Amino acid sequence: MGRNTTPELRRLSIDRMDYGMKVREISRSLDIPKITAGDIINTFKDEDMIFAKKPGRKPKTTARSSKQLISLSTRKPTLTSLQHADTLVDGNLYSTRSIRRNLNHAGLHGRVPAREFGKFGNGLAKVYIQTKCN
Numbered sequence: 001m002g003r004n005t006t007p008e009l010r011r012l013s014i015d016r017m018d019y020g021m022k023v024r025e026i027s028r029s030l031d032i033p034k035i036t037a038g039d040i041i042n043t044f045k046d047e048d049m050i051f052a053k054k055p056g057r058k059p060k061t062t063a064r065s066s067k068q069l070i071s072l073s074t075r076k077p078t079l080t081s082l083q084h085a086d087t088l089v090d091g092n093l094y095s096t097r098s099i100r101r102n103l104n105h106a107g108l109h110g111r112v113p114a115r116e117f118g119k120f121g122n123g124l125a126k127v128y129i130q131t132k133c134n
Helices: 007-019 023-030 034-047 063-075 081-087 096-105 122-133
Strands: none
Touching (some): 081 096
16 A cells, blocks of 8 residues: 555545446546556455554564663662663573664654763862862
């Protein structure tokens, strides 16, 4: 099916097919290409449903490992994605890209390992300034 077909558009095309209109007439009336109208109708005839499940690769991570990854990332934000891959328990090998994609899907966007406070001089400088001023 076409990329820009909405559920309403699919329903309208199926209703018009049931009414007895031809594919060419459906495409003209809805202002969509004939191929798209034909694909919608063929999918409905073959699978008897308006929304066809698109084939695709199964996800590498399981639901359990995804939950574990999200909780680990929120508990220890200083870990990199490579360290996250090493700490997952289920025994599968995950790429850093899969881990980043999984975290991004969970709403943890742009996860860069956080610095530990005071490790690179930031915290020490603040403590030094506060003691100097007091």
